[in-house]
Amino acid sequence: MKLNNSLRTRTSTLFYLAATASLLAKVGQAVNHANFKTCEQSAFARRHRLFADTMAKKVAEPNSKNTKSSSSSSADGSTHPASSPYSVIDSSVHLDGHTVTASVQHEQAQVPLHFEIAFLKSGTVRVRVQEVDPLVPRYSEAHKHILRDEGSSLPYASPDDIKMATEAVNGLVTHTVSYVNGSSAFSVRMTENPWTLEYLVNGKPTMQLNTSGLFHFEHLRQKPADGDLDNVDGGWEETFKNWTDHKRRGPESFGLDINFYGFEHVYGIPEHTSPLSLKDTRGGGEGAYDQPYRIYNLDVFNYQLDSPMAIYGSLPFMLAHNAEATVGVFWVNSSETWVDVTRKLNRGGFKQQSVVNTHWFSESGTMDVFLLPGPSTADVYRQYSEISEQTPMPREFALGYHQCRWNYEDQEDVLAVSAKFHEHSIPYDVIWLDVEYTVGKRYFTWDYDKFPNPLGMQQELARNGHKLVTISDPHIMVDNDYRIWKEGNENGYFIKNIGGLGNYEASCWPGVSSWVDFLDPAASKWMGAQYGLDKFPESTTDMFVWNDMNEPAVFDGPEHTMDKALIQHGGWEHRDVHNLYGMTQQRSTFEGLLAREPVAMRPFLLSRSFYAGSQRYGAIWTGDNTASWGYLRASIPMLLSNNIAGMHFSGADVGGFFGNPDPELLTRWFQLGAWYPFFRGHAHFNTERREPWIFGEPYVSYIRNAIRERYRLLPHWYTLFREASLTGMPLIRPMWMEFPAEPDLFAEQDTFMVGSSIMVAAITKPDTSIPVDVLFPGEEPWYDMHTHVAYPAQLTTQFVVDLANTLVFARGGSIIPTREQQRQSSAYMKSDPFTLYVYVDQAGFAAGKLYIDDGETYDYQSGAFIERELTFLGSKLISRASPLTKNTSAHQTFVQKMSGINVERVAVVGLAIAHNVAEAVVVENGTTRTVNVSHSHSSKIVATDTVSNNSPCIVICNPAVFIGGDWEISF
Numbered sequence: 001m002k003l004n005n006s007l008r009t010r011t012s013t014l015f016y017l018a019a020t021a022s023l024l025a026k027v028g029q030a031v032n033h034a035n036f037k038t039c040e041q042s043a044f045a046r047r048h049r050l051f052a053d054t055m056a057k058k059v060a061e062p063n064s065k066n067t068k069s070s071s072s073s074s075a076d077g078s079t080h081p082a083s084s085p086y087s088v089i090d091s092s093v094h095l096d097g098h099t100v101t102a103s104v105q106h107e108q109a110q111v112p113l114h115f116e117i118a119f120l121k122s123g124t125v126r127v128r129v130q131e132v133d134p135l136v137p138r139y140s141e142a143h144k145h146i147l148r149d150e151g152s153s154l155p156y157a158s159p160d161d162i163k164m165a166t167e168a169v170n171g172l173v174t175h176t177v178s179y180v181n182g183s184s185a186f187s188v189r190m191t192e193n194p195w196t197l198e199y200l201v202n203g204k205p206t207m208q209l210n211t212s213g214l215f216h217f218e219h220l221r222q223k224p225a226d227g228d229l230d231n232v233d234g235g236w237e238e239t240f241k242n243w244t245d246h247k248r249r250g251p252e253s254f255g256l257d258i259n260f261y262g263f264e265h266v267y268g269i270p271e272h273t274s275p276l277s278l279k280d281t282r283g284g285g286e287g288a289y290d291q292p293y294r295i296y297n298l299d300v301f302n303y304q305l306d307s308p309m310a311i312y313g314s315l316p317f318m319l320a321h322n323a324e325a326t327v328g329v330f331w332v333n334s335s336e337t338w339v340d341v342t343r344k345l346n347r348g349g350f351k352q353q354s355v356v357n358t359h360w361f362s363e364s365g366t367m368d369v370f371l372l373p374g375p376s377t378a379d380v381y382r383q384y385s386e387i388s389e390q391t392p393m394p395r396e397f398a399l400g401y402h403q404c405r406w407n408y409e410d411q412e413d414v415l416a417v418s419a420k421f422h423e424h425s426i427p428y429d430v431i432w433l434d435v436e437y438t439v440g441k442r443y444f445t446w447d448y449d450k451f452p453n454p455l456g457m458q459q460e461l462a463r464n465g466h467k468l469v470t471i472s473d474p475h476i477m478v479d480n481d482y483r484i485w486k487e488g489n490e491n492g493y494f495i496k497n498i499g500g501l502g503n504y505e506a507s508c509w510p511g512v513s514s515w516v517d518f519l520d521p522a523a524s525k526w527m528g529a530q531y532g533l534d535k536f537p538e539s540t541t542d543m544f545v546w547n548d549m550n551e552p553a554v555f556d557g558p559e560h561t562m563d564k565a566l567i568q569h570g571g572w573e574h575r576d577v578h579n580l581y582g583m584t585q586q587r588s589t590f591e592g593l594l595a596r597e598p599v600a601m602r603p604f605l606l607s608r609s610f611y612a613g614s615q616r617y618g619a620i621w622t623g624d625n626t627a628s629w630g631y632l633r634a635s636i637p638m639l640l641s642n643n644i645a646g647m648h649f650s651g652a653d654v655g656g657f658f659g660n661p662d663p664e665l666l667t668r669w670f671q672l673g674a675w676y677p678f679f680r681g682h683a684h685f686n687t688e689r690r691e692p693w694i695f696g697e698p699y700v701s702y703i704r705n706a707i708r709e710r711y712r713l714l715p716h717w718y719t720l721f722r723e724a725s726l727t728g729m730p731l732i733r734p735m736w737m738e739f740p741a742e743p744d745l746f747a748e749q750d751t752f753m754v755g756s757s758i759m760v761a762a763i764t765k766p767d768t769s770i771p772v773d774v775l776f777p778g779e780e781p782w783y784d785m786h787t788h789v790a791y792p793a794q795l796t797t798q799f800v801v802d803l804a805n806t807l808v809f810a811r812g813g814s815i816i817p818t819r820e821q822q823r824q825s826s827a828y829m830k831s832d833p834f835t836l837y838v839y840v841d842q843a844g845f846a847a848g849k850l851y852i853d854d855g856e857t858y859d860y861q862s863g864a865f866i867e868r869e870l871t872f873l874g875s876k877l878i879s880r881a882s883p884l885t886k887n888t889s890a891h892q893t894f895v896q897k898m899s900g901i902n903v904e905r906v907a908v909v910g911l912a913i914a915h916n917v918a919e920a921v922v923v924e925n926g927t928t929r930t931v932n933v934s935h936s937h938s939s940k941i942v943a944t945d946t947v948s949n950n951s952p953c954i955v956i957c958n959p960a961v962f963i964g965g966d967w968e969i970s971f
Helices: 013-026 043-060 142-146 377-387 411-423 454-463 483-490 521-529 574-595 629-644 663-673 699-712 714-727 889-897
Strands: 086-088 094-096 099-106 113-119 125-131 162-169 172-181 184-191 196-201 204-209 237-240 243-246 254-261 265-268 293-295 317-321 326-331 337-346 353-362 367-372 401-403 430-433 467-471 475-477 506-508 511-515 543-547 605-607 619-621 679-681 732-734 751-754 758-761 772-776 782-784 795-799 807-811 814-818 834-839 846-852 866-873 876-881 902-909 919-924 927-936 953-962 967-970
Touching: 043 254, 043 337, 043 353, 099 184, 113 172, 113 184, 142 574, 204 326, 254 367, 265 353, 265 629, 317 377, 326 353, 326 377, 367 377, 377 714, 401 699, 411 430, 411 454, 454 467, 475 483, 483 511, 483 521, 521 574, 543 574, 574 605, 629 663, 629 732, 663 679, 663 699, 699 714, 714 814, 714 846, 772 807, 807 814, 807 834, 814 866, 834 846, 919 953, 953 967
Parallel strands: 401 430, 401 679, 430 467, 467 543, 543 605, 605 619, 814 846, 834 902
Antiparallel strands: 086 099, 094 099, 099 113, 113 125, 125 367, 162 172, 172 184, 184 196, 196 204, 204 254, 237 243, 254 353, 265 317, 293 337, 317 326, 326 367, 337 353, 475 511, 506 511, 732 751, 751 758, 758 807, 772 795, 782 807, 814 834, 846 866, 866 876, 876 967, 902 953, 919 927, 919 967, 927 953
């Protein structure tokens, strides 16, 4: 769409300049907390915390006249609450197929609640609650946007495998629902008075509901007449700063305690800047928070570190882990939610047990909770994959390096930056354009003064294997001469004012704007269609999309977002669906990109806001961070928490968005960022340029090496994405996931795993003379991936690391595929040969995988892929097809296409007999041949002690075996 200069001048220039000046004035300052609610300033949250205080007081005073029974304990040591006002209505408990139903009622408010407790095949339990007969419908459709197949066909257990027994336990009427799946026995134990629920795995309690008595459900009610007493604090309206939230349905929140029995650590519920192991939020010791974790997507400018404040995205998925088990909770609700975390020592029963108590409370909708019993971490993610689709295979180029800035000034600047990458022999895949490429912040337009030939620019980038990403936000400038706004307005595609009349209008980058209602299927399809080549002028299939400001950010709205009482599709208030907004925009964009070509190509897009389900549509990042060592350190637990919660394809702005990193910080950030799943450099337009070559030597060499290491390992990253797409296992993992029985690792967040094979010890402090401690866990040796020096297991070693080096170790027993030839982009690597690094364990064994497909289409779903299982044992390396390989025509065609791609080198590290090996024998396609080998040893020792050993390395030179065939290489 071409807009002339006169139209350009009609934009809200003064507003934009004022907003920009205001933002620039804040750079370097901490977040303004006054702009965002505390728990005490959120009426429903305040009520639930007060209720929790009341219940705690009852427990502390067991002889209170309001207490129904004193605290009791089961033989297994678990406890039941001293008091809860909710009980099961007599004779209401029924087992119907895979679901137990019951009616529960408050002792004073005679409004029955309908409970459903259902078993899935894996042992996952789903608990749903709402009024039996609500005054008006509650929003109950969040699961349609989040769950697999919209939640319509979840794999529930067979009714034949579920049994229910009723008995009296310690004087309490108890219903036990049992289900056996393979070697695991699962059961749910529900008491009637008071109502509680315990989840037991193989007879041991793991998760407990309402055992602290915090279940509280605010039933819908008629609004009091004028002058009548309303005794619900903030139930019908509340004021924050200059905004008043009018609640037409009144109080409708609910809360529940979910307690993890026998656990000390919980993780997940991103996005926050808290440590990996979540801190206490009530009554904890030194360093504990006094606010709950808030789950509410917000544009928080220059967010604070070490805080439970809500920021850009949210995902209500929590794991608890101890040395024996991992369990999870998935809270399916898209309204504002808070989570309190407290730890205590339970002294009931025959032994003391640690307990992590969590208290969840949401503003509206229905209660819909999944309890994932594990007991292993892999089991939890398999169970999660039952209910929510996992990260799909991305476009292969998306795993490379992305270069972004707000803003590259013009077309000449873009092409000059690209040329500089080539000049310095630094690979990259994507260059990005922020909002300034448009005409007056009108998306789907080009400012032809700055970008006179967008098509030619994209073609020039594509000739060197590069892609372009352009930004597209959800706010649409109000301008009747602007086609996008005009069409959206005429078709009613924008979010409506309170009461449903007229478009909601407020301010964002273009000035006065309307917001697309992505909850409306027609609006979502319409906006997605704008990415079509026939709609977006001078766009190509090498151009992809960045969805920003989609929390949604509103400059003049409450908490910089939308008024909760605005009306979206279906008549629902924005309060019901707020956390879905960014995800629904991302879905619209994904579907639009998917439809723009006759043969479906995998889209790539980035979103700032996210929620459960966003993992299906693209990557996310941690938002507007700052160029400081603190933000560098904080990126690790933030990204690990994202991965724990299933949002695998995530990264942080390398270098920091705000401020100016010095050469050392920028270098270290690139060295760490190369291990982020999503690897992008980005910067605010008021910062100094910080492309990889800016600081000259030696820094450009250090940064080049970090980026090249990322490209060397692209085959490994792509294979990890394959695993994540099938199993849900995170790409980057906290150490405890791979070493679940080592308590010293349960809170570790400076060292992390990339898949199961690589350990990264991050260097996040500026003084290179200070030693870095690294614990080598497990039972097998670890190998420095740069030097091949071996370190024995269960050893803590100190390293002094200069700026040229990093601490990255391969786990003994691993095989890691690489491509060693350096190219200017991943597109030019597609025909390169592979190198296999074999790092043997103490028994001389190693195993790994390699997955290859075309990196672009969905043909892999029809079998067009190569997946090899690689094993090394008895001095023999064997390649065999994965059991998932199907001999389809698509597979055969793909294998033929790849027939010229071989293994050019095999390096076997740590094999004791290496000195005696003179040649290797290759067996392939029934023929045998010998090939030469060479030997190398590490000469570089970076440890400060003397326990490391130079590891022998046998290099098999050019075995020339086909990467997709069966073969053996032996000594």
